[in-house]
Amino acid sequence: MYVPASVDSDRPQQRVLEAATEIPGGHVTGWAAFAWAGARWFDGLDGNGNARPVPIVITNHRYRSRPGILLTAERLPLSQWYVLDGVSGTHPLRSAAYEARRASSLRRAVVVLDMALQTDRISIAELVEHAGTLNGWYGVEQFRQAIGLADENSWSPMEPEMRLHWELDLGLPRPLCNHPIFDLAGNHIGTPDLLDVEAGVVGEYDGGLHLAGERRASDIQRESLFRRAGLEYVTMTSIDRRDPTQFLRRTKEARERVLRLGPERRWTVDQPAWWTPTVTVEQRRSLTAADRERFLRHRAA
CATH class of the missing domain: 3.40.960 (Endonuclease; Chain A)
Known part of the structure; x- marks a missing residue:
């Protein structure tokens, strides 16, 4: 396997692809799973602008973490991973929970959840349900507290x-x-x-x-x-x-x-009858593709 010299290996999605290729049978998770799916605010950088390692869930112990790759052997049911464009990653709920559980602070965990919720791939109700399955997991209390402080309608970190x-x-x-x-x-x-x-x-x-x-x-x-x-x-x-x-x-x-x-x-703040509400994940999921383009393009501005 090789990467042409013209490719920018610092791009988040390129980093995810290269890491996933190095760990056959692994499943990218956390920020990397969101980045691979095209989520805007998951750039894989820490607060100082340094590249964070790509987190990958493994189901065996043949591999070890290495520069740029962080391996975790947390159990992963078959229902919690999928393949997107050739890369296996964990479900958005699992990926968001991983990031929030391991965030450096409660506030950072809230920011992570807000940006995950912005993708409309998960909702607060779904996060609450998922948290109920994580009793005893590392960082689950921080994850639960972050859910209580999260909001479904943040547009930027x-x-x-x-x-x-x-x-x-x-x-x-x-x-x-x-x-x-x-x-x-x-x-x-x-x-x-x-x-x-x-x-x-x-x-x-x-x-x-x-x-x-x-x-x-x-x-x-x-x-x-x-x-x-x-x-x-x-x-x-x-x-x-x-x-x-x-x-x-x-x-x-x-x-x-x-x-x-x-x-x-x-x-x-009472909305008139002509207004189309988009402040919750459920409301945004109900929009047609054309209405999403019309009403939600401001979120990328």
Whole structure:
């Protein structure tokens, strides 16, 4: 077996393919199974941008872990693996559970589950059922806690990070994720990353793509529309990911300010009859292929 020199061996799917070829009879799992299936947010990198090993479930002990490959001998029923484009991988439920159980922290486990749920290949109800079959497995308690904090409608890894700052660090009620907001006439105002329904505070993450050109102008217009409807607005940036202290302060002050002033609410989360809801996995699974392209393409933006 060989790889042509023109092939980029650092690409996640190429790494998965090469690792799977080295371990005949193995089944790729965790991030690698999602990456091979084309899931956007499973790039196989750690928090420092370093390549993580490809996890592979083996059913015998002829092989040993080696650089770039991490072997696990956890039991694997026949019903929990399948073959996609010539590579054997574990079922999405099993792959998500593996990642969450072995994540470096509870927060990281939540991010993993949110991004797995975004693929619509699993749901929270299915995760709960699967967790019930893992009594005594390594990391299962972290997996169960992560399920309780996961959301089916995150669009990027930064959103669960921000949401957990609100929930765990500030003790705020769970916000809605990417939930559409309408004015009282039923017109769509916008769909923010987070919404504190109780206080009327919108939370948005601004990464590098938000800093220039038309994207920045669009963000300014969005903020204006939210404020005009009586919503307070708070932004998290990439700097806040390294040290969230100031973001937490801004959020706390924004919430106190809006609750103290008590502005008239000119907005609602009640969806008008013409709107097609897509905030749950079940709702998205029910869409036709054409409707998925129409209503969900923003998730890849």
